[in-house]
Amino acid sequence: MAGVQLKFSAVEAARGGLTIPVRGVGGSWIVKLPSREFEGVPENEFAMMTLARLIGMDVPALQLVDLDSIGNLPVGIGALNGRALAVRRFDRREDGTLVHIEDFAQVFGVYPESKYEKASARSIASVIGAEGSDVDIVEFIRRLTFNTLIGNADMHLKNWSLIYPDRRRAALAPAYDFVSTNPYVPDDKAVLNFSRTKRFDRFSEDELSHLAAKARLPNKLVLDTARETVALFRQYWNSEKAHLPLVTTVVDAVERHLETVPIAG
Ligand SMILES: Nc1ncnc2c1ncn2[C@@H]1O[C@H](COP(=O)(O)OP(=O)(O)O)[C@@H](O)[C@H]1O
Ligand SMILES: [Mg+2]
Known part of the structure; x- marks a missing residue:
């Protein structure tokens, strides 16, 4: 990725943030610049996405890059660390050709009976159960469990997407935007309801069974997947936390948070 040149486009404007599409070695990448407000967000995301991959989730290739190696950074964005x-x-x-993806804000916009305000992990799960395969259900439950364990309060509708590799069949798109947000903005709840609650301290097997029943997902598959995700998370968290680019404040915040999540207990 050394010497990638930023290429500005309408996509960048639409994203409105510090997430920028680039053409680089090995195809197309997006580059997420550091936050001016919080330290080490790209490192946090790299670490969480790496853990997700180790646990078995579908995570795209990623790497941390020095800002100096990015050519053509927008002028006026100021000093970044x-x-x-x-x-x-x-x-x-x-x-370079396009693969169609659609985030869940778009999905629910198309089916107005699932109101945006009413959207939840459960309503995303219903769509995945109806449109996807068991692989997608397992992947969804792994991601939902994982993001709850790491204290990511920000898994809103635009952080889940469907992908249409053959233009017809829908599958859950690969993972993105996994960040432990709790170390920066402590929060005791997720942005979306799981099934009946947003509260991290109510993310239990009972809550997952409720989600499974309402979203018509096989209960055993959901619970087995969540339990396996917790076990694998503990294994890789313990073996990798010292080797991932995580500052101690983030490690400590994740460990304090874990104690509050029933399914982790
Ligand atoms: N690897 C990727 N490939 C294609 N599109 C992506 C990828 N990662 C993210 N996106 C798209 O870009 C948007 C912004 O990326 P995201 O990682 O969510 O950053 P932000 O922190 O700006 O929300 C996402 O909502 C998704 O639509
Ligand atoms: Mg996002």
């Missing part, structure tokens, strides 16, 4: 996170785009093929 730390590294940026480059993530390989899953909505582009090797040859």
Whole structure:
């Protein structure tokens, strides 16, 4: 990724943030620049996405890059500290052609009976259960459990997408935007309801069974997947936390948070 040149486009404007599409070695990437407000967010995201991959989730290629190696940074963005996170785009093929993806804000916009305000992990799960395969259900429950364990309060509708590799069948798109947000903005709840509650301290097997029943997902598959995710999370968290680019404040915040999540107990 050394010497990637930023290429500005309408996509950048639409994202409105410090997430910028680039063409680089090995195809198309997006680069997420460091936050001016919080330290080490790209490192946090790199670490959480790496853990997610180790646990078995579908995570695109990623790497931390020095800001100096990024050519053509927008003028006027001011001084930035730390590294940026480059993530390989899953909505582009090797040859640059587009793969259709649709985030859940768009999905629920198309079906107005699932109101945006009423959207929840449960309503996302219903769509995945109806449109996807067991692989997608397992992947969804792993991600929901994982993001709850790490204290990511920010898994809103735009952080979940469907992908249409063959233009017809829908599958859950690869993972993105996994960040432990609790160390920066302590919060005791997720942005979306799980099934009946947003509260991290009510994310239990009972809450997951309720979600499974209402979303018509197989209960045993959901619970087995959540339990396996907790076990694998503990294994990889313990073996990797000292080797991942995580500052102690983040490690400590995740460990304090874990004690409050029933399913982790
Ligand atoms: N690897 C990727 N490939 C293609 N599109 C992506 C990828 N990662 C994120 N996106 C898209 O870009 C948007 C912004 O990325 P995200 O990681 O959510 O950053 P932000 O922190 O700006 O929300 C997402 O909502 C998604 O639509
Ligand atoms: Mg996002």
